[in-house]
Amino acid sequence: MDEEKLTMADFEDEINASFVKFRPGQAIKGTVVAIDEDEIALDLQSYSRGIIPKEEWSNDPDFHAMDEIRIGDTLTVIVLYEDESGQTITSLRQAKEVAAWETLQDALANHTIFEVKIKEVVPSGVITYLEGIRAFIPASKLAAQYVEDLESYVGKKVQVQVITADEDENRLVLSAKEVAKERLAQENAAKLNALQKGFITEGTITRIESYGCFVEIGDGLTGLVHISQICNKFLKSPKEVVKLGMKVKVKVLSVEDGKIRLSMKEAEDIAPEVEEAVNDSEETSMEYTDEEATTSLAGLLKGIQLDD
Incomplete structure (x- = not known):
């Protein structure tokens, strides 16, 4: 059998590769052919092998090439220089920075x-x-x-x-x-939606105002017991029968627009210390408004913490 005759065309790729020259600062692509603890080797489709030294991998000190890059991956790098052995030294870090700032500008806008x-x-x-x-x-x-x-x-x-x-x-x-x-607001809205009218639970009085007292009922939710809903007698001040830190049983009257209205007198029973105080209090009347009978969503969010 005659030996196959080779022509210049058969060596076209090799010949073209021998003429490829890279300039410092140029962005080029290369295929990963080897990775070790100190460098990444690239096939640049030229006679010069591409090298990314460890210090040019990333600005992030926790970046590990052997965990995040695989042989066969195509990487865009920036040419730094050609060393004495003819290898093209490149930077993945610099190439990432160029692309990163574009991504970050988009992220800022969106x-x-x-x-x-x-x-x-x-x-x-x-x-x-x-x-x-x-x-x-x-x-x-x-x-x-x-x-x-x-x-x-x-x-x-x-x-x-x-x-x-x-x-x-x-x-x-x-x-x-x-x-x-935003996450807290979403979590709070979900908790509020889960509350049902008529639900009875125990809570702790966390604040007392002239128009009523605020009761923490768990899961970071706080509602208002209006003075008229503390007991079946008129009170001059809630402080006549309740105090900070007191445990009380409350009933959910309504949950509207992120506000919780509670009642102590409509709960199954009134705490003994409240009942005793009511019996000793003077029967006086007090004017109040509907606006005072609700607590704001901002108040409800107070105390809610993010999970780790």
Whole structure:
């Protein structure tokens, strides 16, 4: 059998590859052919092999190439230089930054929610990473309420939104506060929807006003017992028969517009200490308004905490 004759066309790919030259700063694509603890090797479709040294993987100190990248993956990298052995040294970190800032600008405009892990505490806030970019979360934006113990958040995951994305200043600021407050509002609405008219439960008096008392009934929910619903006698002041911290039985009268109206006198029974106080109190009348007989949704949200 005659030997197959080779022509220049058979070596076209190799010849073309030999002429490929990369310039510093150029964005190129390469296929991952090897990964170890110190570098990632790329096939750049040229005679020069691409190398991503460990320090050019990511800004995120927790990034591990062997966990997140697989052989055969196609990566976009930025050319840094050609070393003395002819290898093209590249940066995945820089390429990610270019794409990341575009993503972050879109996220800022669209109020996109991300989950991030808190890395460390710095003055007035904490540090995390988003899209490989170092980000700052102020203490006032870490939760629905101001966080005093920042150290307790290190290692925790929180949901955040972008509130500042300045590529020129390399400044990324995030907030978990708005996301947390929205979540609390949704959880609170679900709890309110679960309350049924006529439901009887025990609660604790947490606040006393001239027009009635506020009772914490559990799950962060607070309702108002109007002075007219404390007992079957007219009272000059709720303080004649109730006090802060007192355990009382209450009945749900209504749940409307995020407000809970409760009654002590329509519950199955009145706490003995209330009954005793009523018997000793003067029978006097007092004017009140419907507006005073409800508690606001803001009051209901007070005390609800996010799950870890």
